[in-house]
Amino acid sequence: MLELNNIESGYGDVQVLFGVSLNVQPGEILCLLGRNGAGKTTLLKSIMGLLPLKSGAIHFNGTALHTLPAHNIAKQGIAYVPQGRRLFSELTVAQNIEVGLMVQGRSNQTRERVLDLFPRLRERLKQRAETLSGGEQQMLAMARALSTEPRVLLLDEPTEGLQPSMVALIDEVTLKMRSEGVAIVLVEHHLDTVLNIADRVAFIENGRNPETVSAYDLSRTPEKVMQYLGVN
Amino acid sequence: MKDQLLTGVFHLLIIALMAGLYFILPEYHSGVLARVMVLAVYAMGYNILFGYTGLLSLGHALFFATGMYGLGLAMQHLDVTPSIGILCGLGAAVVVSAVIGFLALRTTGVAFMIVTLMFAQAGYLIILWLGEYTRGDEGFVIQQSQRVLNGVDLSQPDNRYFAALILFAISLLLIGWVVRSGFGKTLVAIRENEERARMLGYNVHRHKWLAVIISGVLAGAAGAAYALLFGYVGATFATVQYSIFPLLYVLLGGAGTTIGPLIGTVFMYYLIDLSSQITSAYLLIAGVALILLTLFAPQGLAGELRKRVFRWLP
Numbered sequence: 251m252l253e254l255n256n257i258e259s260g261y262g263d264v265q266v267l268f269g270v271s272l273n274v275q276p277g278e279i280l281c282l283l284g285r286n287g288a289g290k291t292t293l294l295k296s297i298m299g300l301l302p303l304k305s306g307a308i309h310f311n312g313t314a315l316h317t318l319p320a321h322n323i324a325k326q327g328i329a330y331v332p333q334g335r336r337l338f339s340e341l342t343v344a345q346n347i348e349v350g351l352m353v354q355g356r357s358n359q360t361r362e363r364v365l366d367l368f369p370r371l372r373e374r375l376k377q378r379a380e381t382l383s384g385g386e387q388q389m390l391a392m393a394r395a396l397s398t399e400p401r402v403l404l405l406d407e408p409t410e411g412l413q414p415s416m417v418a419l420i421d422e423v424t425l426k427m428r429s430e431g432v433a434i435v436l437v438e439h440h441l442d443t444v445l446n447i448a449d450r451v452a453f454i455e456n457g458r459n460p461e462t463v464s465a466y467d468l469s470r471t472p473e474k475v476m477q478y479l480g481v482n
Numbered sequence: 483m484k485d486q487l488l489t490g491v492f493h494l495l496i497i498a499l500m501a502g503l504y505f506i507l508p509e510y511h512s513g514v515l516a517r518v519m520v521l522a523v524y525a526m527g528y529n530i531l532f533g534y535t536g537l538l539s540l541g542h543a544l545f546f547a548t549g550m551y552g553l554g555l556a557m558q559h560l561d562v563t564p565s566i567g568i569l570c571g572l573g574a575a576v577v578v579s580a581v582i583g584f585l586a587l588r589t590t591g592v593a594f595m596i597v598t599l600m601f602a603q604a605g606y607l608i609i610l611w612l613g614e615y616t617r618g619d620e621g622f623v624i625q626q627s628q629r630v631l632n633g634v635d636l637s638q639p640d641n642r643y644f645a646a647l648i649l650f651a652i653s654l655l656l657i658g659w660v661v662r663s664g665f666g667k668t669l670v671a672i673r674e675n676e677e678r679a680r681m682l683g684y685n686v687h688r689h690k691w692l693a694v695i696i697s698g699v700l701a702g703a704a705g706a707a708y709a710l711l712f713g714y715v716g717a718t719f720a721t722v723q724y725s726i727f728p729l730l731y732v733l734l735g736g737a738g739t740t741i742g743p744l745i746g747t748v749f750m751y752y753l754i755d756l757s758s759q760i761t762s763a764y765l766l767i768a769g770v771a772l773i774l775l776t777l778f779a780p781q782g783l784a785g786e787l788r789k790r791v792f793r794w795l796p
Contacts, residue, residue, distance in 0.1 A: 325683040332681075336678045337674075338674035338675055353682050398682060
């Protein structure tokens with residue numbers, strides 16, 4: 251499905267990723283786990299074409315993504331929900347979703363499906379995005395991404411700063427997407443969430459991927475968390 | 483759907499109001515309004531780029547002048563009819579805005595402002611340089627006998643008013659349709675967050691380029707109409723002052739609103755007109771009014787109205 255081969259990337263002269271190789275399959279949640287500044291967000295931005303690769307390759311079902319312009323990468327069916335939501339703040343909830351639907355020409359059916367996932371948004375359709383609460387903004391960011399009906403979903407700390415009930419809702423939607431066969435790459439700091447919903451966990455340390463383990467294995471070897479995150 | 487209907491009715495009412503004003507206002511003011519409507523079309527074009535796409539150009543006088551000289555030079559030297567002249571003006575505006583857009587959109591932010599300003603200055607200097615044809619600073623007059631479009635003498639005040647109104651009406655309805663279309667919403671999305679729009683899969687560069695062309699063609703249409711209706715083509719219209727005007731009109735009237743450019747143009751035109759009757763330091767009065775408006779209506783007149791009263795205002 252999505253395959254990263256030995257990629258090296260960064261910001262101008264500052265290299266952040268050093269030969270990272272990963273893959274994620276349909277119906278799988280791959281969690282990226284690592285300290286702040288390890289290169290997790292850089293990895294997602296590199297997949298989306300926001301940062302050019304210095305070397306290596308990214309393939310999605312045989313298509314070389316690293317050779318495509320950024321907007322064409324998204325059109326392959328890859329959606330990215332960045333940290334900090336980044337909504338179209340002056341547009342209403344309905345318009346934010348519509349902008350997501352239009353790009354791939356999705357129908358009202360998709361819109362209804364997305365709104366069913368986040369019923370709260372249905373009550374807020376005419377409200378401007380900037381007036382939503384933090385949790386609602388995160389829902390809208392996810393809803394907008396899902397309205398493109400992606401095959402790969404990249405989520406960068408989707409539950410950051412949210413109350414427990416909201417975290418549970420976001421997790422629930424993420425699991426639902428997995429059950430529908432979407433491949434998900436999730437950057438997440440809540441270890442409980444990682445152990446609950448991830449299938450595999452890729453550790454990112456200083457721009458490298460020293461190890462990828464199954465969530466089950468990780469739950470049995472907590473010393474790895476200490477090793478890579480510095481916490482118990 | 484309800485908003486769409488409301489928008490359509492609202493635009494038709496504005497057009498009807500402008501038509502009605504001709505029969506109510508004294509001749510001086512209807513003359514002013516004819517000029518204002520043409521300049522408002524120029525501002526509407528500017529608004530597509532600035533208000534809806536978020537690109538601040540300081541070189542729109544180039545597009546206005548392109549339409550004006552495209553029509554003027556063709557009528558003056560090739561002796562074409564006004565309708566062919568209009569096509570020449572519009573054609574020239576399409577080509578120039580497509581080329582300038584292609585080049586200038588390689589930059590963003592302040593650099594985009596500087597690059598568009600430089601292109602407009604180059605355009606102004608070219609007009610002076612080709613003085614043999616353009617008559618440089620002095621400009622040239624399009625004779626009254628030439629300003630007859632399909633049997634209608636456009637030098638007559640009533641014909642001129644309604645010709646300006648037709649251009650204004652077409653532009654307003656066109657823009658009302660564009661901004662409510664998927665394309666228009668995408669432009670707003672790009673204005674709000676360009677990177678996000680790209681991440682959703684939109685070809686942001688192409689959208690911005692098309693916005694420059696639509697904006698440039700409307701500015702060119704206004705320039706061509708100005709030459710035809712008022713009979714004068716001059717290099718003054720290519721100066722930086724004429725690039726600043728639409729920015730002021732749009733800021734005052736309300737960027738990102740369909741009616742803002744008209745309100746801003748009327749306001750600015752009369753502000754200068756009335757203050758110059760009081761004192762020779764009329765720009766001082768205009769300046770104070772602008773500061774007050776910026777302080778108390780930062781979103782422009784129509785923008786504030788939309789924020790406070792008419793949420794549906796397009």
